[in-house]
Amino acid sequence: MKRILGPIAVALALAACSSSSPSTTPSTNTPSPPPSSANVVLKDFAVSVDPTTVAAGAVTFNLTNTGPSVHEFVIFKTLLAPDALPLAKDGTGVSEDDPQVEHITEKEDIKVGTPATLDATLVAGKYVLICNLPGHYKAGMHAPLTVA
Numbered sequence: 001m002k003r004i005l006g007p008i009a010v011a012l013a014l015a016a017c018s019s020s021s022p023s024t025t026p027s028t029n030t031p032s033p034p035p036s037s038a039n040v041v042l043k044d045f046a047v048s049v050d051p052t053t054v055a056a057g058a059v060t061f062n063l064t065n066t067g068p069s070v071h072e073f074v075i076f077k078t079l080l081a082p083d084a085l086p087l088a089k090d091g092t093g094v095s096e097d098d099p100q101v102e103h104i105t106e107k108e109d110i111k112v113g114t115p116a117t118l119d120a121t122l123v124a125g126k127y128v129l130i131c132n133l134p135g136h137y138k139a140g141m142h143a144p145l146t147v148a
């Protein structure tokens, strides 16, 4: 058996090598780098972000609140699902001190019709964007963001 496995492994390795060697990499697949800014829309009660992937480094969030309520914008780095963040003891929002989430930065008091911006320096990973005003997170104000 062992005398057979050796040659087979070599043959497989050679096959894998030769099948990947036809150079398809140059121009057929040119992924443009992710952007360094994203547009975020906050409303009662949802958060949307476009695009959903941005480049690691300095990121600018352009924030628009379409209301009717005042909202805020909070960035957490976390591996948890957007709707599964740990809640504060009083249940009104996400526990920003919980070790399962890393509070990166936030912009408070974003008024309807008054665009705001938030600059953040983000390392690659998974993030969740929320509004943490009482009740707003549980009402649906959360969205995932990937930093690549």
Ligand SMILES: [Cu+2]
Residues within 6 Å of the ligand: 069, 070, 071, 072, 131, 132, 133, 136, 141
């Ligand atoms: Cu809100």
